[in-house]
Amino acid sequence: MSKKIILIAKGKANALFLSSRLSSFLHKDVICQGFDADELLPSVSISDLVLLSSKSLFDHIKKRLTPGIDILVIRRAIDPEQISKLLSLNSQQRILVVNTTKETAEEVIELLYTMGFDYLWLIPYGPEMEIVPDADLVITPGEAHLVPAGFEIVDIGTRVIDLSTLMEILDLCGLMETSHVISAHYVRSFISLSKKIESTRRQVENSKFILTAVLNQISQASIVVNTEGNIVQTNKKARDLWGNHLNNISELLDNKTYQSLKNDDIDTQVIEINAQLFIVHRTSLDYDNKELLLFEPGDEINKRGQYLRKNIRSRGFVAKYTFEDILGSSPIISQTIEIAKIYAQSSSPVLIEGPTGCGKELFAHAIHEHSDRTTGPFVAVNCGALPDTLLESELFGYEEGAFTGAKKGGKPGMFELATGGTIFIDEIEDLPLPVQVKLLRVFSEHEIIRVGGQNVISIDARIIAATNRHVNVLVTEGKIREDLLYRLNVLPLSVPALKERKQDIPSLVAFFEQQLGRPNLITSKELAQFQEYDWPGNIRELRNRIELLCTLKSSKNTQLYSSKISENPSPTPVDFQSNESITLNNSESIMINSKDSKIDQFEAQILHTIAAYNLNGIGIGRKQLSLVLASKLLIVTEATVRGILHGLEHRGLVKSFAGRRGTWLTSSGELWVKSNV
Numbered sequence: 001m002s003k004k005i006i007l008i009a010k011g012k013a014n015a016l017f018l019s020s021r022l023s024s025f026l027h028k029d030v031i032c033q034g035f036d037a038d039e040l041l042p043s044v045s046i047s048d049l050v051l052l053s054s055k056s057l058f059d060h061i062k063k064r065l066t067p068g069i070d071i072l073v074i075r076r077a078i079d080p081e082q083i084s085k086l087l088s089l090n091s092q093q094r095i096l097v098v099n100t101t102k103e104t105a106e107e108v109i110e111l112l113y114t115m116g117f118d119y120l121w122l123i124p125y126g127p128e129m130e131i132v133p134d135a136d137l138v139i140t141p142g143e144a145h146l147v148p149a150g151f152e153i154v155d156i157g158t159r160v161i162d163l164s165t166l167m168e169i170l171d172l173c174g175l176m177e178t179s180h181v182i183s184a185h186y187v188r189s190f191i192s193l194s195k196k197i198e199s200t201r202r203q204v205e206n207s208k209f210i211l212t213a214v215l216n217q218i219s220q221a222s223i224v225v226n227t228e229g230n231i232v233q234t235n236k237k238a239r240d241l242w243g244n245h246l247n248n249i250s251e252l253l254d255n256k257t258y259q260s261l262k263n264d265d266i267d268t269q270v271i272e273i274n275a276q277l278f279i280v281h282r283t284s285l286d287y288d289n290k291e292l293l294l295f296e297p298g299d300e301i302n303k304r305g306q307y308l309r310k311n312i313r314s315r316g317f318v319a320k321y322t323f324e325d326i327l328g329s330s331p332i333i334s335q336t337i338e339i340a341k342i343y344a345q346s347s348s349p350v351l352i353e354g355p356t357g358c359g360k361e362l363f364a365h366a367i368h369e370h371s372d373r374t375t376g377p378f379v380a381v382n383c384g385a386l387p388d389t390l391l392e393s394e395l396f397g398y399e400e401g402a403f404t405g406a407k408k409g410g411k412p413g414m415f416e417l418a419t420g421g422t423i424f425i426d427e428i429e430d431l432p433l434p435v436q437v438k439l440l441r442v443f444s445e446h447e448i449i450r451v452g453g454q455n456v457i458s459i460d461a462r463i464i465a466a467t468n469r470h471v472n473v474l475v476t477e478g479k480i481r482e483d484l485l486y487r488l489n490v491l492p493l494s495v496p497a498l499k500e501r502k503q504d505i506p507s508l509v510a511f512f513e514q515q516l517g518r519p520n521l522i523t524s525k526e527l528a529q530f531q532e533y534d535w536p537g538n539i540r541e542l543r544n545r546i547e548l549l550c551t552l553k554s555s556k557n558t559q560l561y562s563s564k565i566s567e568n569p570s571p572t573p574v575d576f577q578s579n580e581s582i583t584l585n586n587s588e589s590i591m592i593n594s595k596d597s598k599i600d601q602f603e604a605q606i607l608h609t610i611a612a613y614n615l616n617g618i619g620i621g622r623k624q625l626s627l628v629l630a631s632k633l634l635i636v637t638e639a640t641v642r643g644i645l646h647g648l649e650h651r652g653l654v655k656s657f658a659g660r661r662g663t664w665l666t667s668s669g670e671l672w673v674k675s676n677v
Contacts, residue, residue: 003173005032006044008061009053010100012036017158018053025166030173044069049172056103070172076159078115085154091119092227092289096135098147102126108141221295225249229258317417319378321365327511328504332496343491344370351488352466354495356643357540360466361426363495368422373462376421379414384427384642388659392435393451402452415448418461428465429479432658436481443487468646498535498542505531508539512546521550603644605629610654610665611673619662
């Protein structure tokens with residue numbers, strides 16, 4: 001007659017799992033059936049065996065059975081293949097153990113503690129409980145559907161039947177001859193578990209080796225501590241500083257300092273250890289609630305700062321001048337310097353206005369050096385020196401593939417490079433209008449988008465712009481957007497022309513003489529002659545004049561030197577401050593502001609060249625003008641051509657446009673050309 005085993009558990013699925021697992025160990029003549037504790041049980045004879053999954057079922061089931069029937073409460077165990085899931089848990093985590101009832105959850109906890117997991121912080125929970133305890137995660141033996149929402153779950157599977165219980169069942173069923181098969185099965189399970197544990201151990205050892213290697217590559221002294229402040233690992237730099245015998249962080253840091261470092265709001269502090277200053281950085285490690293402390297000696301920080309400043313300087317992104325480099329003691333230049341020093345203390349945009357060669361860039365450098373951004377980069381860009389097609393990508397940068405020839409990986413623009421410092425935009429009037437629109441976003445949002453990109457990049461750069469034209473005239477002519485001017489012209493600075501500060505000429509001459517290695521070159525008579533001249537090219541022209549005279553005097557050609565010292569240095573000046581209209585004269589010249597300012601040979605050649613191009617229906621740019629003049633043996637730089645064109649445009653003779661449109665004669669210019677064929 002077949003032996004029948006009735007296995008009763010809480011939950012049908014649990015009962016079927018256990019009965020199926022038990023059947024795999026039993027003889028085919030033994031029938032094992034699983035039932036839920038609340039369902040109708042089959043008839044059970046005195047020869048049958050009843051198994052209960054939990055001792056909490058004993059009283060409930062005993063009442064429903066015939067007296068004398070064997071009842072065995074099975075002992076449960078964690079499936080060995082699931083144990084590895086528990087090895088990564090740590091003692092600092094609050095862990096909820098969820099089962100069908102609080103009582104069965106307590107049984108699981110008791111089992112885990114017996115197995116050696118007594119270091120875990122385990123809290124029992126069953127669905128009958130009204131309040132869900134706080135926890136970091138949940139362990140459940142195959143009852144994931146009972147876990148409250150919002151928890152991370154570690155499901156260790158339904159508990160299996162313990163080996164000792166299996167042996168007892170075999171004995172009651174008279175099947176002890178098969179016990180060796182069951183023992184072998186359990187041995188295989190534990191061998192498999194041992195392999196997993198060994199593999200995990202090797203991984204931990206390998207991770208520890210990698211962590212040690214990484215820590216030793218860190219330039220700072222590095223210490224890993226646990227929650228009690230015990231030191232669990234150090235790198236070579238730390239051992240070189242403090243030896244191999246540190247056990248607790250309290251040996252380096254007092255408790256107050258360490259506790260403030262552990263505060264989430266303060267993760268960096270300056271401390272003193274053995275009369276040496278360190279900056280200490282704290283960062284939490286994801287593994288086992290450990291923390292990494294990095295100790296950076298103050299002298300090494302200074303060295304790194306020097307290296308960074310040297311690196312920035314080597315790339316040219318550094319201010320070269322201070323207010324001490326701006327020579328002169330005249331009231332007007334002294335007042336301008338004082339205003340600029342006040343502006344330096346602000347972070348608002350500065351718009352510097354002044355004629356060519358008066359030192360606008362010098363003031364931009366000095367403002368940066370006098371500000372709280374002095375340690376940041378100083379990036380200068382000249383809009384007039386770059387083609388319109390390049391200006392946008394130079395200012396805002398570009399992404400990889402933005403255009404043909406774009407650098408792999410893209411390139412940061414001037415605004416990105418200037419973050420933390422100052423960007424100086426010279427000749428702002430040459431900035432194309434579409435680029436001016438993008439510049440508005442910089443003022444309003446402090447953000448840019450690279451050419452060909454979509455990501456918004458935050459920037460923090462103070463903007464200083466400069467122009468050698470009147471800003472109001474530029475707006476009227478459509479060279480600068482009015483809304484951009486309002487954002488730029490927050491702190492206006494007007495740099496005076498040299499003719500407005502002639503009392504500074506002697507000190508400037510002396511400086512240039514010294515710089516060129518020819519002190520006392522200019523006589524007092526020659527100096528007086530210099531002070532009679534208006535210097536339309538301003539300080540740049542004065543320096544060039546001194547350099548020319550130094551060269552001629554070195555040649556000992558006194559006749560050539562005398563002829564050069566007596567002639568006017570350059571074309572007749574254009575009054576930067578004047579906005580008055582011109583007066584046409586049908587004779588050989590055009591009179592301006594009742595001054596005898598005639599068109600000189602360079603201006604005449606330029607006007608005739610522009611006329612020739614305009615007759616063919618095209619404008620001409622500065623570069624092409626320079627080449628045409630050079631072909632006529634009139635050597636002049638593109639920058640000089642720009643200055644002359646500005647002067648002619650101010651007189652109303654030409655009109656310059658951005659981009660390829662170039663320069664065109666006005667009706668007044670055409671009239672002059674016709675009168676001077």
